[in-house]
Amino acid sequence: MRSDIRFGILGTGGIATKMSEALPLVEGATMYAVASRSQQQADAFAVRHGFEKAYGSYEALINDPHVDVVYIATPHNLHFSNTMMCIDAGKHVLCEKPFAVNAREVHQMIDRARDKGVFLMEAMWSRFLPHIIHAHEIVQSGQLGDIRLLVADFCIHRPMTNPKDRKFNPELIGGALMDIGIYPMFLAEFMLGSPLDQVAMAGLGVTGVDMNCSAVFQYPGQAQAVLYSSFLAESGTRAAIYGEKGTLLFDDFWFMPGNLRFVDAQGKETSIPFEKIGNGYQYEAAEVVRCIRTGLQQSEFMSWADSIRLIERLDAIRHQCGIVFPGHD
Amino acid sequence: MRSDIRFGILGTGGIATKMSEALPLVEGATMYAVASRSQQQADAFAVRHGFEKAYGSYEALINDPHVDVVYIATPHNLHFSNTMMCIDAGKHVLCEKPFAVNAREVHQMIDRARDKGVFLMEAMWSRFLPHIIHAHEIVQSGQLGDIRLLVADFCIHRPMTNPKDRKFNPELIGGALMDIGIYPMFLAEFMLGSPLDQVAMAGLGVTGVDMNCSAVFQYPGQAQAVLYSSFLAESGTRAAIYGEKGTLLFDDFWFMPGNLRFVDAQGKETSIPFEKIGNGYQYEAAEVVRCIRTGLQQSEFMSWADSIRLIERLDAIRHQCGIVFPGHD
Structure with missing residues (x-):
């Protein structure tokens, strides 16, 4: 009998909650440990979600020999250092997007994972959603003909009530691009x-x-692809892929579990529904379990090359926009 | 009793047809003359739409002393020379968009019109549509709060069956930007x-x-404004203006007569319907009549400064895109 893959989570924020809600849906995964910088917060989170262990420091969790894989759900500025620390401790790693601040850091993380023989993946959860996979298959199949235009956005109104909030704080690698713009770019x-x-x-x-x-x-x-993101406006957060022979439309909040619609060249619309299970984070977690069990160091679906491509694109965009993160760039 | 303003149209293409369908709705306007490079085509067009005169050359129409204003509906490459010829003949001019190929040409046209004391306006017909005017009033009123995002497109699939077609021919100032992209930019x-x-x-x-x-x-x-245009894809051709306190949505084909929807910050949608009269070209023609009767050389609603601003923007965009029109730029 195979033993479960024991997950440890660094961080107790919104994304840690999402993963904790999703993990019980993943066969072969155990919600094992959670770590916060505050023992109290870790304890509360562990009780709420049913973790066995609660640690008051990230180091303590990383040094627990029973943790198989660490899900890094800390603020963006910590992704690199937390990942490096986990890899050095021999842990497999699923690290939230953005994988790191720039390509240099991503290359270092990947090189270290390769050397240490551990699994490492960027937690681009949308990549593993059934409707996104199906959309990719449709694009690849040629059903849309040549692709002519892709339009995707992620705009959500986030009033700056607290400038120190991670979303607005340059030290915490805030900003629309790294937080939400990364989705349409991806x-x-x-x-x-x-x-x-x-x-x-x-x-x-x-x-x-x-x-x-x-x-x-x-x-x-x-x-062309036309991609936009904003903390200032509440737009539809839609996506559409326009091809020579038809159009593929995504439901609102396209990056979350949802449905597709196909509109053929004559304008006839066909719905492509998907069963909605959980919050969708279970798909990437299941991939982590599969890869670790198979002995893979990277997923072929969100590979190291995919992550390098994405961060290099973000680097280029940031350069064009004058977005700089001191201490990293 | 005031006499009607007698319109002469240069060209017998699609846009000349639109204007000919609209002119009967304009009080104080007479469909007087049409000119084509072919007498036969001019005759057929005049009979079809009820013009008094049909000329087999643009010069003949321009030299008819009974023509008050010339609507220039020729291909883009001729806008400048036709406008200059009309102004020199002392005619008022309504010239299709793009007004000319670049800002240098537009400045020359305006300088000449100023010197000759004639009326000159760019035929940006959407500017005069009731729902566009109302949208502008809403934006100006502050009802949306600060504007955060404007998204507009004009994408229409135009297969290149004939590369010599004006839409694809660089000598005729083809291309998506000058033909349809100008609308979202405007x-x-x-x-x-x-x-x-x-x-x-x-x-x-x-x-x-x-x-x-x-x-x-x-x-x-x-x-930000996110603006896109394409001859390759059939998109919604939509527009939306996102503000701090609400969103203004335009019907599909936003640049044509249509309706508005206002969505407040709580997501409550209110329809703002507009009576649909004719094809919408009558509104700019009515403005021409009003201005000429008032003795204005330019409309304050689509002023010379507005046209200079627009063509300078198009120049800058073309420069960034590497779009060059030899013989003009």
Whole structure:
């Protein structure tokens, strides 16, 4: 009998909660430990979600020999150092997006994981949602013909009530691009591959981070992707892929579990529904279990090369927008 | 009793047809003359639409002393020379968009009109549609609060069956930007004013013109406009203006007569319907009649400054995209 993969989570924020709600749906995964910088917070979180262990420091969790894989759900600025610490302790790692602040850091993380023989994956959870996988299959199948245009956004109004909040704090690698703009950028990279070139523009807020960030990607054969993100506006957060032979439309909040609609060249619309199970984070966790059990160091679905491609794109966009993170860049 | 303003139309293409269908709705306007390079085509068009005169050359129409105002509905490459010829003949001019190929040409047209004391206006017909005017009033009124994001597109699939077609022919100033991309660019300029800066990207097709062209405009206070156009994809051709206190949504094909929807911060949607009369071209024609009767040389609603602002924006976008029109630029 195979033993379960024991998950440890660093952090007790919103994303840690999402994963904790999803893990019970994952066969072969055990909610083992959670760590916070505050023992009290770790204890409360462990009780609420049913973890066996609660640690008052990240180091304590990482040094627990029973932890198989660490899910890094800490603020963006800690992804790199936490990942490195876990790898050095011989732990497998699932690290929240953005994987790190820039390509240099991502390369270091990957090199270290390769050397240490551990599994490492960026927690780009949308990549593993059934409707996103199906959309990718449709694009690959040629059903849409040549792809001409991809439009995706992630705009959600986040009033800056607290400038120290991680979303607005440059020291915590805040800003729209790294927090939410990464999703549309990922979708374009995933569906259409790397563009020939891109232009991007951002509006920097009072704290120095980007309050909005938009980009246009240009592909061979003239296809374009139009991608935008904002903390200032509440838009539909939609995605659409326009091809020669039809259009694929995603439900609102396209990056979350949802449905697809296919509109053919004559305008006839067909719904492609998907059963909605849990919050959707279980799919990436299941992939972690599968990879670790198979002895893989990377997933072929969100590979190291995929993460390098994505962070290099973000680096280029940030450079064009003048978004700099001191101490990293 | 005031006599009617007698319209002469240069060209017998699609846009000349639209104007000919609209003119009967305009009080004080007479469909007087039409000119084509072919007498036969001019005759057929005049009979079909009820013009008094049909000329087999543009010069003949321009030299008819009974023509008060010339509507220039010729291909883009002729807008400048036709306008100059009309002004020199002492005619008032309504010239299709793009007003000319670049700001240099637009400045020359305006200088000449000023010197000759004639009326001159760019035929940006959407500017005069009731729902667009109302949207502008809503934006100005502060009902939306600070504007954070404007998204507008114009994407219509135009297969390149004939590369010599004006839409694809660089000599005829083809390309998505000058033909359809100008509409979203105009909307942003009209609603939000000139941006601080913009980035743009285009995919150039086999004939050298842009098959798609997208831009991001950045405004003070971090607002952005995301604007895209394409001959390759059939998108919704939608527009939306997102503000601090609500969103203004335009019906599909936002640049044509249509309705508005207002969505407040709580998500409550209110429809703002508009009576649909004719094809909508009558509104700009009525403005021409009003201005000429009032003795104005320019409309305050689509002023010379407005046209200069727009063409300067298009120049900047073309420069960023590498779109060049030899013989003009």
